[in-house]
Amino acid sequence: MKNENTLLSVEGLSVSTGRFPLVHDVNFAMARGERIGLIGESGSGKSVTSTALMSLLPDGLQATGTVKLAGHEANFVDASDAVMRKIRGRDMAMVFQEPLTALNPLMRAGAQVAEIMLQHQMVPSRRAAKAKAIEMLASVKLPDPAEAAMAYPHQLSGGQRQRVMLAMALANDPSLLLCDEPTTALDVTVQRQVLDLVLESVVQRGTGLLFITHDLAVVANMCTRVLVMNNGKVVEQGATEEIFTRPQHPYTRGLLAASDLEATDHDGRLFTVASAAAYVPWTVAETEAHAAAAEETPVEPAAPQQDAEIQPVIKITDLSRTYKRGRTSLFGKPTEVHALQKANFTVLPGERLGVVGESGSGKSTLLRILAGLDQPTSGSAVVAGNEVAGAPESQLVQLRQELQIVFQDPMGSLNPRMKVLDIVTEPLLVPGRTENAAKRRKMAEEMLEAVGLGAETLERYPHQFSGGQRQRISIARALICRPRVLVADEPVSALDVSVRAQVLNLLADLVDAYQLTLVFVSHDLAVVRYLCDKVVVMQSGIIVEAGDTESVYTNPQHPYTAKLVASSMNLHAEVLAKAGTA
Amino acid sequence: MVMRILTNIARFVASIIAASILVFVVLRLVPGDPAQIALGVDASPALLEAKRAEFGTDRPVLVQYFDWASGLPFGDFGTSYLSRQDISPMVLDKVQVSLILVLLAMILALVIAIPFGTFAAVRHNKVSGAVVSAVSQLGIAIPGFLAGLLLVIFFALKLGWFPSNGWTAPGVDFGEFLSRVALPVVALASVQAAILTRYVRSAVLEVMSEDYLRTARAKGLSPMKALFKHGLRNAAIPVITVTSVQLAALIIGAVVIERVFVIPGLGSMLLDAVGNRDMLTVQSVVMVLVGITLAINLIVDLLYTVVDPRIRKSA
Numbered sequence: 001m002k003n004e005n006t007l008l009s010v011e012g013l014s015v016s017t018g019r020f021p022l023v024h025d026v027n028f029a030m031a032r033g034e035r036i037g038l039i040g041e042s043g044s045g046k047s048v049t050s051t052a053l054m055s056l057l058p059d060g061l062q063a064t065g066t067v068k069l070a071g072h073e074a075n076f077v078d079a080s081d082a083v084m085r086k087i088r089g090r091d092m093a094m095v096f097q098e099p100l101t102a103l104n105p106l107m108r109a110g111a112q113v114a115e116i117m118l119q120h121q122m123v124p125s126r127r128a129a130k131a132k133a134i135e136m137l138a139s140v141k142l143p144d145p146a147e148a149a150m151a152y153p154h155q156l157s158g159g160q161r162q163r164v165m166l167a168m169a170l171a172n173d174p175s176l177l178l179c180d181e182p183t184t185a186l187d188v189t190v191q192r193q194v195l196d197l198v199l200e201s202v203v204q205r206g207t208g209l210l211f212i213t214h215d216l217a218v219v220a221n222m223c224t225r226v227l228v229m230n231n232g233k234v235v236e237q238g239a240t241e242e243i244f245t246r247p248q249h250p251y252t253r254g255l256l257a258a259s260d261l262e263a264t265d266h267d268g269r270l271f272t273v274a275s276a277a278a279y280v281p282w283t284v285a286e287t288e289a290h291a292a293a294a295e296e297t298p299v300e301p302a303a304p305q306q307d308a309e310i311q312p313v314i315k316i317t318d319l320s321r322t323y324k325r326g327r328t329s330l331f332g333k334p335t336e337v338h339a340l341q342k343a344n345f346t347v348l349p350g351e352r353l354g355v356v357g358e359s360g361s362g363k364s365t366l367l368r369i370l371a372g373l374d375q376p377t378s379g380s381a382v383v384a385g386n387e388v389a390g391a392p393e394s395q396l397v398q399l400r401q402e403l404q405i406v407f408q409d410p411m412g413s414l415n416p417r418m419k420v421l422d423i424v425t426e427p428l429l430v431p432g433r434t435e436n437a438a439k440r441r442k443m444a445e446e447m448l449e450a451v452g453l454g455a456e457t458l459e460r461y462p463h464q465f466s467g468g469q470r471q472r473i474s475i476a477r478a479l480i481c482r483p484r485v486l487v488a489d490e491p492v493s494a495l496d497v498s499v500r501a502q503v504l505n506l507l508a509d510l511v512d513a514y515q516l517t518l519v520f521v522s523h524d525l526a527v528v529r530y531l532c533d534k535v536v537v538m539q540s541g542i543i544v545e546a547g548d549t550e551s552v553y554t555n556p557q558h559p560y561t562a563k564l565v566a567s568s569m570n571l572h573a574e575v576l577a578k579a580g581t582a
Numbered sequence: 583m584v585m586r587i588l589t590n591i592a593r594f595v596a597s598i599i600a601a602s603i604l605v606f607v608v609l610r611l612v613p614g615d616p617a618q619i620a621l622g623v624d625a626s627p628a629l630l631e632a633k634r635a636e637f638g639t640d641r642p643v644l645v646q647y648f649d650w651a652s653g654l655p656f657g658d659f660g661t662s663y664l665s666r667q668d669i670s671p672m673v674l675d676k677v678q679v680s681l682i683l684v685l686l687a688m689i690l691a692l693v694i695a696i697p698f699g700t701f702a703a704v705r706h707n708k709v710s711g712a713v714v715s716a717v718s719q720l721g722i723a724i725p726g727f728l729a730g731l732l733l734v735i736f737f738a739l740k741l742g743w744f745p746s747n748g749w750t751a752p753g754v755d756f757g758e759f760l761s762r763v764a765l766p767v768v769a770l771a772s773v774q775a776a777i778l779t780r781y782v783r784s785a786v787l788e789v790m791s792e793d794y795l796r797t798a799r800a801k802g803l804s805p806m807k808a809l810f811k812h813g814l815r816n817a818a819i820p821v822i823t824v825t826s827v828q829l830a831a832l833i834i835g836a837v838v839i840e841r842v843f844v845i846p847g848l849g850s851m852l853l854d855a856v857g858n859r860d861m862l863t864v865q866s867v868v869m870v871l872v873g874i875t876l877a878i879n880l881i882v883d884l885l886y887t888v889v890d891p892r893i894r895k896s897a
Contacts, residue, residue, distance in 0.1 A: 056799055059707065081804065089802030096800075101793035104812045105892060115811075116801040152891040168801070 006070060007032045007208045008053075008176055013065035013077070015045070015052050015232075022048045022061070023232045032070070032175065035202065035209040037219030037240065039255070040229035041496040042467075046212045049229070050178050052077070053210070054094060055084045069176060090120045093169035095198075097181040099161035103153040109164045110134060110149025116171050136167040140197060158359075159190035163197065170201055176208045183218065187358035188523055192567035195222060214497060216259045217569030220244055220578060228252045244575045245281050256281055258501040259571055261530040269508070270501040270530065312346035313485055313517045314353075314370065319343040319379035321365050321541075339365040341541045342379065347534075349484070352511065352518040354532030354549060356525060356564070362541035363521050367489055370519065371405050372396035384484050397430050404478035408490040410470035414462040420473055421458040424448065427481040447476040450513070451506060468499035472506065479514060486511065487519045492527060504531060525568045529553050537561045586887060594880045601872045602651050609865045610643065616663045619859045637663055650865070659866035664858050669866050672851065677870055679749060680840070680847035684832050686767045691774035692825065698775075699782025704809070706787060715783065721776025726835050730769035730842040737765060747844040766843040770836060774828055781824045785817040792816070819890055826882035830875040 008030040015023040023045040030036055040046040052063045055076045067076035069091060074083050093116075096102040103112060113136055114129035123129040130149070137145035140163040153161055162182060169177055179198060183191040199222055202209045211222050219226055220240055227237045228251065236249040247253040254273030257263070263279065265271055271279045321340040340362045347353045357363045368374035369381055372388050381388040384402035386395065404427065407413035414423055424447060425440040435443065445455040451472040462470055471491060478486055488507065492500040508531060511518050522528050528535055529549055536546040537558065545558040556562040617633035618625065625633075634640040638649065650660055659669040698714050705711030738746035744765050750758040789795065790813065798808035837849030844850075848867055855863035886893050 054800055056796065085802045085804055087802070088800055094797075094800045096793060096797060098793060102797045104794040104798070104816070106815050106890065107812070119802050154892045165797075168797075 005031050007034070008070070008210075009066070009068050010053070011066040013049065013052060013063065013067060015048050015057065015061055015063045017061055021232055023052065023063075026065070026227075026229075026234050028227060028234070028237060030176070030208050030210065033202075033206040033208055034225065035199075035211065035223045037223035037226045038210060038212045038229060039214065039216060039219055039226060040212075041214055041255075041498060043231075044229040045232040046229050047180055048232075050094070050180050050210065050212050053178065054088060054092065055079060055081075056088075071175075086120070089116050089174075090122075090172050091174050092176040092178065093172070093174040094178040094180065095162070095165045095169050095182045098185050099158060099165050100153060100185075102165060103161060105153055107152070108149065109151050109153065109156065110137065113137065113149070113164065113168045113171055116168055120172055122172050132171070133167075136171050137164065139170075140164070140167045140201070142167075157190075158186050159194055162186065162194050166194075166198060166201065170205070170207070173205060174207065176210065177202055178210045178212070180212045181214070184213070184215070188525070189358065189563055189567040191218075192569075198222070215569065216244070216255065216497070217571045217574050220571055220574035221569060228255070241575060241578050244571065247281060250276070253277075253279060253281070255497060256571075258498040261526045262572065269505045272501045272505070273498040310348050313349050313351075313384055314345075314347040314519070315380075315382045316343055316345050316366075317380045317382075319366070319369065319381055320377050321362075321369065321374065322377045338541045340369070340376070343543050345536055345543065345546055347485075347517055347519065349517055350515060351534055352520065352532040354528030354535040355519060355521045355538065356523065356528050356535055357538035358523055358564075360540065361538040363538050364489070365541075366538070367405070367487055367519070367521055370485075370487060371403060372399050397432070400427075401430065401432075401481050402483050403485040403487060404481065404483040406471070406474045406478050406486065406488045406491045409494055410467050410474055411462075411494075413474060414470055416462055418461070419458065420444075420448070420460055420462070423462070423473060424458075424477045424480055427477060433481075443480055444476070447480045448473075450479070450510065451476045466499070467495050468503055471495060471499075471503050475503075475506065475510065479510060479516075482514065483516070485517045485519065487521070489521045490523065491520075493522065493524065500527075507531065525553065525564060526570065537564065583887065586893070587884065590880055590883045594876055597876050598873060599651075601876065602654060602869060603647070605865055605868050605872065606647050606650065609861055609868075612861065614859055614861075615639070616859070616861055620663060650862075654869065659869075660862050662860055662863050664855075664860040664863070669863055672863075673848075673866055673870055676846060676848045676851045676867075677874075678751075679845060680833065680836055680849065681874070682752070683763065683766060683770065683840070683845065683847060684829070684836050686763065687770035687774060687836075688825070688829055688832060690767060690771040691778055691828075694771070694775035695778035695782050696821075699779040700786050700809075700814070702779065702783040703786035703790060704806075706783075714779070718776045718779040718783075721772060722780070724773065724776075726769055726773050727838045727842050729772050730766065730839055733765045733769050734842070747842075749843075749845045766839050766845060769842070770832060770839050773835075774832060777828060778821070778824065782817070782821055785820045786813065788820075789813040789817045815889065819886070822882055822885055822889070826878050829878050833871060833874060 006029050010026055010028050013023060013026040014021060026049060028036070038046050038049065048057070048061070051057050053067055053076065057063060063077045065077055069076070069087065071091065072087060076084065103109070110130060110133045113133035114126070117123045117129045117132060118126065123132055134145045134149050137148050142148040142160060142163055148156065148160065148164070156164065182198065183194050186194060195218065198209070201207070209222070211219065213219055223240055225238065226240050226243045227234050228243065228249065229235070230251045236243060236247065236252045243252060244256065247256055251273070254276035257271035257276035257279035258273055260279070261270065263271060265275055265278055319340055320338070320342055323337040323339055325335045325337060343366065355363050355366065365374065369376050369388055370383055372391065376389050379389065383399055386399040386402065388396070388399065391399070421441065421444055424444045428435050428440050428443070441458070444458060448455060448457055453469065453472055453476070462473070465473065491507070492503050495503060504527065507518070510516065518532070520528060520532055532549050534547065535549045535552050536543050537552065537560065538544065539560045545552060545556065545561045552561060553565060556565055616637055616639055617630050621629055621633055631640070638646060653660060657670050657674065659673060661667065662669050698718070702711045702714035702718070734746045737743050744761050748762055750762050752759040786809070790809065794812055795808050798812045799805065803811065836847060837852060840847040840849035841853065848870065852864065852867045855867060
């Protein structure tokens, strides 16, 4: 640790609430300009570690150990706030996860960048700070930096806001940059751009980078070294390539296995942390061979199904939905937003259709119309024999017996004041169903068992369950009335990697067992590729490409699809790229 | 932004018109014929008829409404049934008194609430913060008229520092005005200050846990500088909302306080008019109160536009 090239040294760092340890005995050293990834799932203590490094722990948390930054004598763990104020923002800076809330909504972007320079007297005057702020905004490649400087955060897109955050963090040219899940809230293509920008910026300036994330592919892309955290401890650390190809600790292996959507066990199911012992991480050589093979053998498009006899379960014809925004000027016309434009597709019984697109692509609108929660402006949507367009609420009851939804947020989509029994059996309480209370309870028990939860859960409330378990409850609720179609709206995007694999396995099993037709909405191409056999790609309300998943993925026809595929992070590809440059 | 302001003004005008109809109709529903009240129960039909013609209450209701409503924009409220005098000069006179009282009380309440509420939030897990919270909690429980009575007993009767009641216009004798206005303003403001302290405290507490305050700290700002530079303006938004609601409540609350301190404000005028069944005066005073309340709402809406850029853009 006494190496003069050492930028940051952390020895025996522990954080606790007084009674409960959150982070236990973390040790690592970062050389100048080194890029270290800190991987862990939610609750692993990675964010607590990063706030401890900044000495910004919330009230009630205490840290022990030693944290030192080159050029400063102070131990950050017990240094006074007056000392730390001179270091924060000057020698170490941080980019946070959610750029909308991390920026002051009432202050112009330029002023927020200028503030950090004025705070540390890095510029002689306000005017100079303003000019330098615009320069910084230009350096993070905002298209019109002078205009961006005058904008308020809400006038910028998510990616632009994160660029402003980065410009702010880098304004004083710190020697250490901490990034806490900086791209988790961003769309796939934007994520790629922001990551590239962060990487380029730190490499150019020789800034040390501590990159905190749950996403292994992102770390493989960004970092040279990796720390794996689990339950507040660093269970494994080493060079990125080493860790990702030859993991030593069972947890690392489990995490790798669960993230790998291309590997399946002998039953064709995804690996979970539990079944990871059988998982064999790919070696670089294998990855190369596989990549080469994929390039050589173009996937043959699946033979078009000629069965004219089979009636589609979902038939969408020229479906459009237009919203009117309020007028913004007295004389202008109200602007129209085309959330969905002339969409056409059919889904046959038993098919698994993936709907892929970024935020604002219209996938949620499509889903709402399919479920009869919204009415199309024009066109028709027939679901299990029920026309949604123009149907009165009374008819939609029948539709919803045939089509059920699993929503994205397992926290928000379950009523916190209802017991699991009442939540799961609620779809049975519609006119036309005759089950009595005892029968409903029996059905709920069976359904919970099918999703891997015991009957004892019936009397509990949602907050007593983890995110993955809640998503299981959502699935049980969706399937209890035995629908023909299951619509899943980003059901795994709020879940940890290890839980994600379990829920995906469960979905795949249930779709088979109940002979469901699945519509799976996601921004994550890899998940759709694993689960679905057909896919439609949406952009700005238009279906730009549709077809067999494998052929769309390996041989995209539309430039947007190609961009989406290129932007999505694949662990194998990232490790391969790393090995190639190392 | 211009669109937003115009929309707000249009909404204000529409609300005023709707309110005038409502006030007119409701007071028409109150039983009792003004002419009968003026002349007593044993008045002859012919006299009643003549009185109704004099009051104009024999005309169709719609005509009566438009006659009354068309005068409103020009501050012409008609003639009192009782005194047979023009209502307008009386109302405007009293409005002045009440507005001075209420605005002074609200300013005092804010001057107390903002620093104390902020202090209570910053020290929320320390004894001093808890004490401020507890005191404000207690303050909410004490009704304004009780505070007024206690103030009179202590400062006017025991110590004799201030007169116990009465009113002097500020233009006539400013020193006298201050000494007479002090106790009623404190009585009115104390409850408001207690309520607003709670709101300021919770607004600041909420802002303190916002991500952008953490960002400010990560930039190297001290906790206080971060709060003052980034927090308080954000905390102002909910406080403005509550202040506007409370200001409306204060105008009504002043009715009682005016009674306690014998101040010739709108409240006294309203109570007298109700007691005398002088319905046209009641109607006019209520209309003025409604107008003031709506005007406060309009001003607050425009204030949002200044404070919060997110509102400026959206229509």
